[in-house]
Amino acid sequence: MFTIISFVGMGFIATKEAFDWVLNGPKIVRACSTIIRLMDDMASHKFEQERGHIASSVECYMKQYSVSEQHAYHELNKQVEKAWKDINQEFLRPTAIPMPLLTRVLNFARNGDFMYKGREDIFKNVGEVIKDNVASLFVDPVPM
Numbered sequence: 001m002f003t004i005i006s007f008v009g010m011g012f013i014a015t016k017e018a019f020d021w022v023l024n025g026p027k028i029v030r031a032c033s034t035i036i037r038l039m040d041d042m043a044s045h046k047f048e049q050e051r052g053h054i055a056s057s058v059e060c061y062m063k064q065y066s067v068s069e070q071h072a073y074h075e076l077n078k079q080v081e082k083a084w085k086d087i088n089q090e091f092l093r094p095t096a097i098p099m100p101l102l103t104r105v106l107n108f109a110r111n112g113d114f115m116y117k118g119r120e121d122i123f124k125n126v127g128e129v130i131k132d133n134v135a136s137l138f139v140d141p142v143p144m
Helices: 002-007 016-023 027-050 057-065 069-092 099-119 128-138
Strands: none
Touching: 002 016, 002 099, 027 057, 027 069, 027 099, 057 069, 069 099
16 A cells, blocks of 8 residues: 555656556565565564554464464564565566666665564654654754
């Protein structure tokens, strides 16, 4: 959904063919979704379990394969790694989709990786890392 929304307003680059492409669920879009979903679930797993929240990918994996939490994290991280390889592979193939559109998809995956890396959900629990990054983007001038 975010990919489609991000294409709106890109002018002539976002053609009907580009929207048809993204609606067909290409590998790069699926990989991006996998990265964001799994990393979010791993980062917020403990917090959501304390709240009695619904099951996450971690809980589902543990139950389905009768494995420990640590093993589930390990296996889900392998799926994230595979998704990154899929994204890299898709960028190496020639495509009719303009590069700015593909870059949008890549940037969603990058954002998910940044927001959820290290098993701390900095999207929900704003700490020094995100504050420093926002300050470096919008407050502190770049020395010239």
